[in-house]
Amino acid sequence: MTKHVYTFGGDRNEGNASMRNLLGGKGCNLAEMAGLGIPVPPGFTVTTDVCTLYNQAGKQLPADVVEQIKEALKWLEGNQGRTLGNAEKPLLLSVRSGARDSMPGMMDTVLNLGLNDATVEGLAKASNNPRFAYDSYRRFIMMYSDVVLDVHKDHFEEKIEELKHKTGKKLDTEITAEEWKQLCGEFKAIVKAKLGRDFPQDPWEQLLGGIRAVFNSWDTERAIIYRRMNKIPDEWGTAVNVQTMVFGNMGDDCGTGVAFTRDPGTGEPYFYGEYLINAQGEDVVAGIRTPQPITKYQAADSGLKSLEEVMPDVYKELYDTCQKLEKHFKNMQDLEFTIQQGRLYMLQTRNGKRTALAGIRIALDMVKEGMIDEQEGLKRLNADDLTQLLAPIFDAKEKAAFKKAGKMMAKGLPAGPGAAVGLIALSAEEAVALAEKEESLDPSKRKGVVLVRIETSPEDLAGMVAAKGILTARGGMTSHAAVVARGMGKPCVCGASSLVIDVAKRTVSVGDIVLKAGEDFISIDGSAGEIYAGKLSAFPSEVNQVLVEKTLKPEASETFQRFAQIMEWSNKYRALKVRTNADTPHDAAVARAFGAQGIGLCRTEHMFFEDERIPAVREFILAKDEEARKAAVIKLLPYQRKDFEGIFTAMNGLPVTVRLLDPPLHEFVPHDEKGQAEMAKVLGVTIEEVKHRVEKLHEFNPMMGHRGCRLGITYPELIRMQMRAIAEAAINVSKQGVKAMPEVMVPLIGTVKELKFTKDQMLDEIAAVNKENGTDFMCPIGTMIEIPRAAITADKVAEEAEFFSFGTNDLTQMGFGYSRDDSGSFLPEYVSKKILEDDPFQSLDQEGIGELVRIACEKGRKTRPDIKLGVCGEHGGDPRSVKFFHRTGLAYVSCSPYRVPVAILAAAQAVLEEKK
Ligand code: ADP
Numbered sequence: 001m002t003k004h005v006y007t008f009g010g011d012r013n014e015g016n017a018s019m020r021n022l023l024g025g026k027g028c029n030l031a032e033m034a035g036l037g038i039p040v041p042p043g044f045t046v047t048t049d050v051c052t053l054y055n056q057a058g059k060q061l062p063a064d065v066v067e068q069i070k071e072a073l074k075w076l077e078g079n080q081g082r083t084l085g086n087a088e089k090p091l092l093l094s095v096r097s098g099a100r101d102s103m104p105g106m107m108d109t110v111l112n113l114g115l116n117d118a119t120v121e122g123l124a125k126a127s128n129n130p131r132f133a134y135d136s137y138r139r140f141i142m143m144y145s146d147v148v149l150d151v152h153k154d155h156f157e158e159k160i161e162e163l164k165h166k167t168g169k170k171l172d173t174e175i176t177a178e179e180w181k182q183l184c185g186e187f188k189a190i191v192k193a194k195l196g197r198d199f200p201q202d203p204w205e206q207l208l209g210g211i212r213a214v215f216n217s218w219d220t221e222r223a224i225i226y227r228r229m230n231k232i233p234d235e236w237g238t239a240v241n242v243q244t245m246v247f248g249n250m251g252d253d254c255g256t257g258v259a260f261t262r263d264p265g266t267g268e269p270y271f272y273g274e275y276l277i278n279a280q281g282e283d284v285v286a287g288i289r290t291p292q293p294i295t296k297y298q299a300a301d302s303g304l305k306s307l308e309e310v311m312p313d314v315y316k317e318l319y320d321t322c323q324k325l326e327k328h329f330k331n332m333q334d335l336e337f338t339i340q341q342g343r344l345y346m347l348q349t350r351n352g353k354r355t356a357l358a359g360i361r362i363a364l365d366m367v368k369e370g371m372i373d374e375q376e377g378l379k380r381l382n383a384d385d386l387t388q389l390l391a392p393i394f395d396a397k398e399k400a401a402f403k404k405a406g407k408m409m410a411k412g413l414p415a416g417p418g419a420a421v422g423l424i425a426l427s428a429e430e431a432v433a434l435a436e437k438e439e440s441l442d443p444s445k446r447k448g449v450v451l452v453r454i455e456t457s458p459e460d461l462a463g464m465v466a467a468k469g470i471l472t473a474r475g476g477m478t479s480h481a482a483v484v485a486r487g488m489g490k491p492c493v494c495g496a497s498s499l500v501i502d503v504a505k506r507t508v509s510v511g512d513i514v515l516k517a518g519e520d521f522i523s524i525d526g527s528a529g530e531i532y533a534g535k536l537s538a539f540p541s542e543v544n545q546v547l548v549e550k551t552l553k554p555e556a557s558e559t560f561q562r563f564a565q566i567m568e569w570s571n572k573y574r575a576l577k578v579r580t581n582a583d584t585p586h587d588a589a590v591a592r593a594f595g596a597q598g599i600g601l602c603r604t605e606h607m608f609f610e611d612e613r614i615p616a617v618r619e620f621i622l623a624k625d626e627e628a629r630k631a632a633v634i635k636l637l638p639y640q641r642k643d644f645e646g647i648f649t650a651m652n653g654l655p656v657t658v659r660l661l662d663p664p665l666h667e668f669v670p671h672d673e674k675g676q677a678e679m680a681k682v683l684g685v686t687i688e689e690v691k692h693r694v695e696k697l698h699e700f701n702p703m704m705g706h707r708g709c710r711l712g713i714t715y716p717e718l719i720r721m722q723m724r725a726i727a728e729a730a731i732n733v734s735k736q737g738v739k740a741m742p743e744v745m746v747p748l749i750g751t752v753k754e755l756k757f758t759k760d761q762m763l764d765e766i767a768a769v770n771k772e773n774g775t776d777f778m779c780p781i782g783t784m785i786e787i788p789r790a791a792i793t794a795d796k797v798a799e800e801a802e803f804f805s806f807g808t809n810d811l812t813q814m815g816f817g818y819s820r821d822d823s824g825s826f827l828p829e830y831v832s833k834k835i836l837e838d839d840p841f842q843s844l845d846q847e848g849i850g851e852l853v854r855i856a857c858e859k860g861r862k863t864r865p866d867i868k869l870g871v872c873g874e875h876g877g878d879p880r881s882v883k884f885f886h887r888t889g890l891a892y893v894s895c896s897p898y899r900v901p902v903a904i905l906a907a908a909q910a911v912l913e914e915k916k
C-alpha cells in the first residue's frame with residue numbers, strides 16, 4: 001500500500017525536510033520544525049503524488065487516499081481531544097497548499113474549516129468569546145465560498161463595507177459579535193442565491209471539498225503563469241496540508257505575523273517582520289490593516305508599536321526560534337507565526353525570497369559569518385541577478401532637483417530596489433495593453449509602464465510582468481505586490497498611503513500634483529521608496545561608476561565590493577573563458593572592465609551603416625561591374641581600418657574575433673521613394689536605376705538568401721577589403737605598442753568549400769599587405785558554425801578552419817526552421833502548450849541544437865585536436881546554456897557586455913555543480 005498521508009507534530013511526526021518532493025516545501029518544513037521541538041500545530045500532509053493521481057482520475061480523490069485521510073484525522077482528533085463537527089469541542093482545521101518550491105500567494109488556503117451553525121456556537125461557549133467565534137465563521141464562509149464554491153470574495157466584502165458604512169465603523173476589529181453573526185447569515189444567503197443550495201454544513205464534506213480545491217488551485221491561470229515564469233514543472237503538483245487551527249483573532253493577547261531573519265529587500269542582517277494584533281491569516285499581507293513592525297529597530301521613529309515592546313516575552317521566543325531555524329537551514333528564513341493568548345506557534349518556514357541585491361549580500365555575509373563556504377556561496381547565487389548590480393539607478397542630483405521643485409509626490413516602502421520610469425497604468429489589463437503597444441517600437445523610444453494600484457492581488461500578475469515597476473498605495477513589505485515584485489526583480493514601492501488613486505477619473509494625485517493614467521510619466525525609486533511626478537533619468541550603477549566611468553572609488557561602494565568578490569571567487573573555479581560581443585571601442589572597453597577576456601563576435605556591418613559611409617556602400621551595391629565595385633569598396637577601407645584600430649587598442653593583448661560581412665545587401669538600401677531619390681542624387685544616377693537595383697535585391701526569404709559567406713563568394717573584393725582593413729589596422733596599432741590579436745571568421749558556411757574559397761581570398765590579401773609593408777602579419781582564420789550542414793560535416797570543415805564559433809542564433813533558426821523574426825506569432829503558444837519547454841532563442845535547446853553543437857565539437861576535434869571552440873550567439877549569456885557549453889567542453893562563450901559577469905558566475909557554477 002502506498003503511503004499518501006504523513007502526519008506532523010504531536011506524538012507522530014512522520015516527515016522531515018528531506019522529503020520536500022513528496023510533502024512539498026510547507027509540509028516537509030512543518031515536520032522538520034516539529035522535529036526540532038518548535039511549537040507547530042499538529043496536522044497531516046497529503047502528498048504531491050496524490051495531486052497527480054487526483055488529476056489522472058479526472059479530479060477525484062482515490063478511495064485509499066480518502067481512507068488514509070480519515071485515519072490521520074482520527075489520530076489528530078485524539079491528539080487534540082477535539083472532534084471534527086463536534087458541537088461542544090469542535091476540531092477546526094486549516095487546509096493549505098504547499099508545492100515543492102514555494103509559490104507565495106499563488107494557491108489557495110482555507111482557514112477555520114469545521115465551523116457550521118452548531119460548532120460556531122460551541123466555539124463561542126468554549127472560548128467564552130462569541131465575537132471571536134463569529135469572526136472566524138464569517139472568514140470561513142467567505143474563504144470557503146471563494147476557494148471551493150467559486151463565489152467570489154468581493155460579494156462578501158461588499159457586505160462588510162455596507163455594514164461599516166451603516167454603523168460608521170472603520171476597522172474589522174470594531175465589529176461586534178452580533179454584527180458578525182448577522183453577516184454570517186447574509187453570507188450564507190449569498191451562497192444560496194448564487195448556487196441554489198446551502199452552504200455545506202457537514203465538516204467532512206467541507207474537508208474533502210477543501211482538499212480538492214487546493215489540488216485544483218495548482219491549475220489556476222495565475223499558478224500556471226507563475227510556474228512558467230519561475231520554471232517550475234507542471235508535473236510537480238502541490239501537496240495539501242491539513243492543520244489544527246490556532247487563533248490570532250481571540251483578542252488583544254493574540255496576533256499573527258510574518259518575519260524574515262534578514263531584510264529581504266537589502267539583505268541587511270537584521271531581524272525583520274510585520275504583525276497585527278487580534279488578526280488572522282492573510283490580514284497581514286492583504287493590506288486591510290497596516291501591519292506593525294516586529295522590532296524596535298524597525299519601528300524607529302514611525303510611532304508604531306513593535307512586537308518587541310508590546311509582547312517582549314513572545315518576541316524573545318520568536319527571535320530565538322527564527323535564529324535557530326536560520327542556523328538549521330543555513331539560509332535566510334521567511335516565517336509565519338500566530339500568537340494565541342500569549343503563546344507562540346510557528347506555521348511556516350522557508351528559504352525566503354529576496355531581491356537580487358539582498359540575495360547577493362546574504363550569500364556573501366553567510367560566507368563571512370562562516371555559516372557556508374565560498375563554493376556554497378557561489379552556488380546559492382542566481383547568475384542572472386548580477387545584471388541588477390549593473391542596472392541603472394536614478395541620478396541623485398536630478399532627484400534632489402525634483403524634490404526641490406516639489407515633484408516628489410510621496411514616500412512609500414522600498415519594497416523592490418531599482419529605478420523604474422513609465423506611463424501610469426491603473427489596471428493589469430491597461431499595463432499589458434500599454435506594453436504591447438510599445439513592443440513594435442525601437443527600445444530607445446519605449447516609454448515603459450508603471451503599474452499603480454491600491455494593492456495588487458494574484459489576478460494582477462500579467463500586468464506586473466508587463467510593467468517596469470510597481471507602485472501600491474496600501475500594503476507592507478510582505479504584501480503581495482512586494483513579494484511578487486522582488487521575485488521578478490522589479491522595482492517596487494508599496495504602501496504609499498498618501499497617493500490618491502481615482503480609477504474613475506483615471507488620475508493619481510497627491511495634493512495638487514495630478515497625473516493622468518496612460519499619459520503622464522511617473523518615476524519610482526524602489527531602493528529609497530520614493531515616488532516622483534514626471535520622468536527622471538536613470539544613471540549608471542555603482543559598479544559602472546567604479547569600473548567604467550571611474551568616478552567612484554572601489555572602497556566607497558559596498559555594492560562594487562560584493563561584485564568584485566563574486567568575480568574573484570568565480571574566476572578561481574571556472575574553466576570556460578568569457579568573451580563579449582562588441583562592435584565599438586566603447587562596448588569593448590565596458591565589457592573588458594566587466595571581465596571579458598576578448599571579443600568573441602565583432603560584427604562589421606554596423607561599420608557600414610554610419611552616415612558618412614553608407615553612400616560608398618550603396619555605390620558598391622549599385623556598381624555595374626567588378627571594376628566599379630572595387631572602386632567603391634576601397635572607399636570604405638579607411639573607415640573600416642580606423643574602426644579596427646580602435647577596437648584592437650581597446651582590447652590590447654586580448655583576442656578579437658571579427659566576423660566578415662553577414663547581412664543581406666538589401667538591408668543597406670533605402671526602400672522608400674524619398675530615400676531612393678536621395679540615393680540617386682548622391683550617386684549621380686537616375687531614380688529608376690536605384691529602384692531597379694533595389695527590386696533586384698528583393699528576396700523572398702532574406703535570412704536564407706544572399707548573405708553571409710555567399711556575399712564574399714560573389715563579391716570577393718568585399719572580403720578582400722575587410723581582410724586588408726584588419727591586417728593594416730593590426731600592423732598600424734602594433735607600431736604604437738598595442739598587441740592586436742585578430743581572429744577572422746567566415747559566417748554562414750554550409751560546406752568546407754565555401755570556407756576554402758573565402759580563406760584563399762583572405763590569405764592572398766594578407767600576403768599582399770605583408771608585401772607592401774614588409775611585415776609578416778598572420779591571424780587565425782576560422783568559421784562560424786550556424787548551418788546544420790556545417791555542424792554535421794565539421795570534420796571536413798575543420799580541415800580549413802582553425803577555430804569554430806557557434807552562432808547559436810542562426811543554428812537555432814536553421815535547425816528548427818523557425819524564422820527568428822517571425823517566431824513571435826507562434827513560439828509563445830508553443831511554450832504555453834508545452835510543445836517546447838522554453839523559447840529556444842533564449843535558452844539553448846540542448847536536446848537538438850545542443851546535439852548539433854556536440855557533434856560538431858567531436859568531429860572538429862577529430863580532424864584538428866587543438867581546434868578552438870567557442871560560442872557567440874545570445875545563448876552565451878544565458879546561465880543554463882553556459883552550463884551546457886561548459887559540459888560540452890567549449891573553450892569560451894561570448895555575450896553582450898552587461899551579461900559578461902553573468903556568464904562568468906554561471907561558468908563557475910557549472911564547475912561547482914559537477915563536483916557534487
Ligand atoms: P500561503 O502559502 O499563501 O502563504 P498558507 O497556507 O501559509 O498560505 O496560509 C496563509 C496564512 O493562513 C498563514 O500565514 C497563517 O497566518 C494562516 N494559517 C494557515 N494555517 C493556519 C493554522 N493552522 N492556524 C492559524 N493560522 C493559519
Ligand code: MG
Nearest residue numbers: 105336347348
Ligand atoms: Mg504561507
Ligand code: MG
Nearest residue numbers: 747786807810
Ligand atoms: Mg549568423
